[in-house]
Amino acid sequence: MQLIIYGxxxxxxxxxxxxxxxxxxxxxxxxxxxxxxxxxxxLFSITVVHILPELFEKSENVTIAxxxxxxxxxxQHILEYFSSGVEHGHMHEKHAHHHHTGFVTTIVLxxxxxxxxxxxxxxxxxxxxxxxxxxxxxxxxxxxxxxVVMCEIKSKTRIALILLIFAMASPSGMxxxxxxxxxxxxxxxxxxxxxxxxxISTTIxxxxxxDHKFNLTxxxxxxxxxxLAILSELLFL
Numbered sequence: 530m531q532l533i534i535y536g537x538x539x540x541x542x543x544x545x546x547x548x549x550x551x552x553x554x555x556x557x558x559x560x561x562x563x564x565x566x567x568x569x570x571x572l573f574s575i576t577v578v579h580i581l582p583e584l585f586e587k588s589e590n591v592t593i594a595x596x597x598x599x600x601x602x603x604x605q606h607i608l609e610y611f612s613s614g615v616e617h618g619h620m621h622e623k624h625a626h627h628h629h630t631g632f633v634t635t636i637v638l639x640x641x642x643x644x645x646x647x648x649x650x651x652x653x654x655x656x657x658x659x660x661x662x663x664x665x666x667x668x669x670x671x672x673x674x675x676x677v678v679m680c681e682i683k684s685k686t687r688i689a690l691i692l693l694i695f696a697m698a699s700p701s702g703m704x705x706x707x708x709x710x711x712x713x714x715x716x717x718x719x720x721x722x723x724x725x726x727x728x729i730s731t732t733i734x735x736x737x738x739x740d741h742k743f744n745l746t747x748x749x750x751x752x753x754x755x756x757l758a759i760l761s762e763l764l765f766l
Contacts, residue, residue: 532707535651535660536700539667543696546668550675551688561669566747568665569733570754572726575662578762580650580723587716594720601724605643612639614732615673633681637691640674641698646725648702649718658761662726663699671695 581598588594615636647663671692678691706718734751 532652532703536648536703539648539651539660539664539699540696542664542667543671543699544692546671547675547692547696550672551679561672563747563750565669565733566750567754568662568669569730570751571665571758572662573730573734574755574758575658575762576723576726576730578759579658580719580726584716584719584723588720594716597717597720598724598727601646601721602728603724604721605725605728608639608643609728609732611635612643613677615640615670615677633678636674636677637694640670640695643725644670644695644698645702645705646718646722648699648704649706650715650722651699651703652706652715658758661761662758666729667699 584594584598585591613636644667647666651660651663674695675688675692678688682688682691706715
């Protein structure tokens, strides 16, 4: 039952964020940048305080576990090349850019693979704190994806279909992991997702300030995200 609730919530958050992006004319980029700083800090913190300790504690060979973290890190880097960084909030102004259909298809495929992998570790054994991190991260990703898709695709039916495919990716990963993923595969998936989270969260942090200028509000947002990650880990122990 818990996994069903997880899947439904992730699906709803992605759909709602996507619909908001479709309906909005002007995006409050300042607010979004603060939310991204918060979500990036949360993902980074929960990876450090929960995912990596669990991974290395349960791994028979910590070196192999570390290799899978690196695999996840560079796999996400490759996916980001195809997705143009949509998974960590890169957006395009509506009607400001024009991309060929193949470009949009590549972005959707890359984001779908990324979301599917996230879903594979949202099992009962890994805790609620990881789920919260994925949930927080899903909103800006869906928002940014729709902002890119609408630059090229005008059909409301196709836009809705793309949003549904993206929204279903993580729940599908959860279902596949629950049905056919043996326990021996879970550490591999956990390592890959940990590396993916590290790549995404550090990219958000590095890109968080324009021209690397100090921004007290973004720093505060990041600290709140890190604090919430630590608090959720302590509460869900």
